Amino acid sequence: MTTDELEQLLAAQPVALLHRLARGRVHRHFRLGKRRLVELLLRHSTENRAGLESDLQTLIQERAGRRALSEARRAEHPRIAKPGRQPDRPPAQSGKGRLRPPELESSEPACSLGAWLEGLGVPEPKPFVPDAWQEEALARLAETDVIVSVPTGSGKTYVAIEAARRAMEDNRTVIYTSPLKALSNTKFTEFSRLFGADKVGILTGDRRDNAQAPLLIMTTEILRNLLYDAAGGEIDVRLDTLGLVIMDESQYLADPERGVVWEETIIFCPSQARLLLLSASIGNPQDIADWLTSIRPTPCHLVKHAKRSVPLRAGYLHPNGKLVPLFRTVSIPYGHPGALHPEAKRLFVHYEDETLPPRSR
Template identity: 30%
Template sequence: MGCINVDSLPVDQRIKDILKNRGIQRLNPPQSEAVEKGLLEDKPLLIVSPTASGKTLMAELGMVSHLLNKGGKAVYVTPLRALTNEKYATFKDWEQLGLKVAMTSGDYDTDDYWLKDYDIIVATYEKLDSLWRHNSSWLKEVDYFVLDEFHYMNDTERGPVVESVAVRAKRRGIVLALSATIGNYDKVAKWLKADVVATNWRPVPLKEGVLYTSNKKKDFIVLYKDGSSKKVYGECPIVAYTLDTVSRDGQVLVFRSSRKYAESTAVKISQYMSLVKLDNKKLHEVAQKVKEVEDAGSNEKESLYNLILKGVAYHHAGLSKGLRDIIEGAFRERIIKVIVATPTLAAGVNLPARAVVIGDIHRFNRKVIGFTEYIPVMEYKQMSGRAGRPGFDEYGESVVIVRSKSEVEKITQKYLNSDVEPLESKLGSESAFYSFILSIISSEQGVTEKTLSSYVQDTLLPKELAKKYYKQAISWLMSNDFIGQKDDYLVLTRFGRRISDLYLNPFTAVTIKDALLKSEKGCEIAYFHLLAYTPDGPLVSVSKAEEDVILDELDCELFIEEPYDEFELSNYLSSLKVAFIMRDWIEEVDEDTILGRYGIGSGDLRAITDTMDWLTYSGYHVASVLGLEEHEKILEKLHLRVKDGVKEELIPLIRVSGIGRVRARLLYSHSIKTPEEILMNPEKVKQLLGPKLGEKIVREAARAIT
């Protein structure tokens, strides 16, 4: 079909003006098809089109035209906080039309009543699910749902909540689901009661290939899907192909299967970057920013500083947000030429490159020790889809590295010439399904079994399996005091209501409840270990050497007994390592020392402390609703200490906004120990913290007291 001119769109002129200010004069083919299929008339749609094909703009047009014509509220849902921030910044344009845009994520124990004044709300799937459980009155006005990155429904961990949100969204309003990769889109669209816009159109054509070693040691051949080929030369295939692209003014994303491989590959590539032209002045400026980041470890900063000077960086979840932001920004500005990343980057923020190198088509399966498996086709499509920068490249290239020519045909057929896996329900586990049932009962504030059964039938689970799990779920939730019956309705008990509001996995709640009910108060390690051992706890890897050390250092009795099962033991040891990390953290052990001692990154430490902050908060509320006062007091204090990592005497100071572990300890060491003492010694505070910051802290102390 043809491309629609912006001027001919049947929308408010102000919408056209905003599009033109962005440089958009015509809609591209998939955008035009979406309009033809009713995007501007509130028709439910499933849009499946490649990365950078303009799906976000389709969502904007759908939301804004609906709000201007019909009123109500629109929610744009994403699977990642980073995407939430990105979309929020994009949607701020529409405030020119008088629409108010807000963003919310995290903090699951709140109804976010303040959102009643906003028209477009950007949230994560988990946050929207949590808000429904809290039954905030403004949610009744939401009648337009954009479900972004909808293929996340295939993810074992995130999929259940994506499906749960989709089930309720299609019952409550108009659904616009977006994805780059869904194989069975006809079936999924029928399930969503939506029409389909499915296209392979890309703004920058993609050239896919497989790279293998020729008969000559330092010659490597790329055989493309279209039958063409080319040679690159160098010490190893990844380095050879990367340097070939960078030497032609391109940027490269290299994907490796592990953090260790990502870091070592980045170092290897950097050793050859003197062969290409770089903007050394700008690279030095970026590297200097890395050194000044506050939320990262010294070793990480030093490592990245040296790499960035050579135009290279690595990127994975172990890095702090501050470091990741700098690396992503410098890559977008074309200063950094190469990022070596783990596959999580492919599913995250928009970061296109001229070329993508997929260094590993196998990965370890953690559930089967010593076993590797092929990555899913969907994961390949997500990574290769990053190739090609609109406005810079005539075409993008993606290459898969294989060991020998004998693998080329097999990998070509498996990845380059096949469709992605079908989207299937991930509610087929007790944990996921029971959480879904609890969520529905909570958000509907009492439902009959018939109504609840209709929600279950609305999932993508096979009907017989859904019936089986439904009966099990009702029985289990009743026997564990989450739900009860009142007349013909299923209702939450006091315990069930609190667990639902806290957004806890029901199995986490039962694990905590059972342990606390049968035990006297324990040591700090015991509480941290219990919380980390639950299904909601953070996971860390434990080497054999670490296993011996942490078991030797354990000097108190735990709530959980050491299991005999190999996989349960692995979880037990992971939880124990988390407990030791958290004890060091709240004892104010230096961050660099913690990172080095436990072999984790600053991003890992942030993720662990964030999760344990939520779990200690949840733990003390579980103890409270059970009337276990001793456990409640201990868990509340641990919660207050976890967020900033402080000893107990600093709790009063960290209640002041802007004061963390370092500033609190500085003030305390100079005999300023409470918010009141901050107010009584303003000049001393300014002297210790600097005039501007000191003045701000004094103001915040006044707020903390009132």
């Protein structure tokens, strides 16, 4: 897609869709008009064109799906208003004083259990080919700090592994942090298998193995404490050769209790080390990238896209062991949570009849 084609496609979209696309890309986008939004999104596309186009197509498809469903509902349940006459039945009430519109179902038949389960399982082995955003993150990491904000299952761990391998080949120390000791232990086992037990160490509150290894796994609190000690003249690990710090689950920056640990770790991180922040759920990654750029000697580059590599499906498992799709469609109908599968609704009613007392039904 050329720049002119992208500009025309953006200009043809409603401003609400452009604001959704601008989240994490354009600072204070909610204050901007349509023309300015298009201009800034085009400017941002020079950094991550593929991610912007992918997110734009996803939003357009979602909007088209919502419109098609809305038109189908209107066709199935036409409303004919007669002058001077009120509707025979008011909308159902939900809670005190709140009106809930009646639930309308699509005219399309609900998906079957077989269709819902189709495609699940272990895929056929294929040669691994990195995605464009993975190559972009690794290329940028050679010059800048990087934030990777992509959906779960997209391949963030590959970026961490490849970045760690390249850093160790350059005789630089790598530190990988996670918020949980259990996750640190899991990564220690995984990385030991990939790089060899002699090259991987672990430091947690209750475990200390191979502390002088070129790749160290630890919780973020442990790294923060090590950086505190280094500031006081006590160097417990090879911080002088530190070349890369990988911070997994970096959405903990927003945690009201532990977020300060991530902030202090970033602030005290040695200037010669590159920072790689990984997360699937940062709500404002561009703001975090701007903050890192303002406090670090190296600018920070954001790699972001919203298209899931592994689509989500929702099902309902009844206590009697019966499994059914939760929604009428195979995929999750975002924006239409009321489009429940008829069999799931029947099982809900059955469960309530069995468990709730008569007065609560």
